[in-house]
Amino acid sequence: MRPCGVFDKSYALDIAIIRTWQHWAVLISALVFLYLFPLFGSYYLISFINLLCISIIVVLGLQIVSGFCGQISFGQAAFMAVGAYTSSILTIRYGISFWLALPLSGIMAGAVGIIGGAPSLRIKGMYLAMATIAIHFVVIWVILHMEITGSFKGLYPMPPSIGGFEFDTDERMFYIIVSVVIIMTYAARNLMRSKVGRAFVAIRDNDLAGEVMGVNLYYYKLLAFFISCFYAGVAGSLWAHLITVVNAEQFTLLHALEYVGMLIIGGMGSIPGVFFGVLFIRILNELVMFTSPALAKALPWMGSSPAASLGLIAFGLAMAVFLIFEPRGLAHRWEIFKSSYRLYPFAH
């Protein structure tokens, strides 16, 4: 965002994201605030942000494959599971440190993602969406039927540690999770404005023309799936070592659906949109949690714990409202706001 009157004097400046010293000031203060947050923030808020950040990583990945590359995927929860289980197995069984298991989980999920993304080479749109749903069930089935994954009992990974210091509380995990989110947002934002990002968008907007520009469709579609699932895998690893319990019930198709919902509400093809979408759905969930006891009293016919069904109804309603009234998501609103600020005080 920049005020009226800031013009670009070189191509280097034109392609920079952060252009004025005000940008730097805002960015640095935000980072300082964030890293100091555990010192004064409430436990509730800190655990809320932890879960928020993990979802952000998953949806960043989804944004890359679906929002930028145009390949709809309902497999994100399953790929997150692959990451969570890989990390747990590597640390519990093979004694590998969390710091190595974290990227390895991403790579493992990415590798499975390449197999899962293979149908995209032949089919598009609705059919691909169905294929990824099938992949979700296959992955979960395999996890439940392997011994190494603890089958239905699941696994109990340990919190990360470094030199005897245990990241065994939400406040301590906060630093790891927030750092990973910052790095992965930075990487995604850059990647999407580089050669690879333009190739993805070319495939999304017009795959024939993309080929004529020299884009190898097979390679770049599978690359999009790999990167997307890498993100899910890293998020899964963080989740595993934050919650320290991993089982298949944490990764249902409903979760995958929720990630797609976050993407749509936030806005397809926008990195800031990921933050908006995740925040919106997570806050909505919290509101439902807070109000459901009162609602249970007021509407006894809904049963004793209406939170689950209420949550789904609220999610469905929000999706419907956005698809009808703002299909380009919150990111689009943000763009409108930004450009009005940019032109202020002259609306030329």
Added chain:
Amino acid sequence: MSHRQHENRPVIRVRRLSLRFGGLEALSNVSVDVQEGEILAIIGPNGAGKTCFLNCINGFYHPYEGEILYRDKDLTRLKPHKIAALGLARTFQNIELFSGLTALDNLMSARHIHMRHGALLGCLFFGPTRKEEIAHRERVEEVIDLLEMESIRKKTVGSLPYGQRKKVDLARALCMDPALLLLDEPMAGMNVEEKEDMARFILDVYELKKIPIVLIEHDMDVVMDICHRIVVLDFGRKLAEGRAQDIKDDERVIRAYLGEA
């Protein structure tokens, strides 16, 4: 005309090309050479197979018979992205742009085959990646300059008027730094003024790069003005081939094509 000096060394050699869709013979036994440094027009009524001919050259369609050689390299079974990497660029009759991107990003995407950085370096937007982006941006800006597109640089192409989108389509092909340019009706649907502009741009490009250009066009005045040679297609067959003036006077061509116009 300088192109005649090289007439014995065709850039593209299409030999006995035949293409079928079910029972329909879209191209039958078409042989065409594209010479070094010439502007070759392909004319013919609607449905004659002109677009199919380009689609075969750039790998969208694979003929069931015949071969296509580009400087002795066989293109007949290659995929479009491989052919693009050889330096064959094209535009589309029905404008096929990346509609969600700005004009600038559409053009930057055409630098794909020349850019080196992959996914890992792309994540870190400084050092070599940034330098490369800027270098390619400079090349793109040259094309923007040439085609007078400064004012639409940052506009999303989906929102541009038809004539401007045609121009972005041409500019995008140019940004590939092509060795051969295939233009499918670049002036179709334009008004007289836009047509004149487009013809001027094509000639500017030709003067600047001296690359062979294959141009599909209906407007005979334009074809006569800017093309060196003409190939006439009709019902998938090559009806005639020759210098612009000779074609204009050819009896069969007049009957099949010019007569009805």
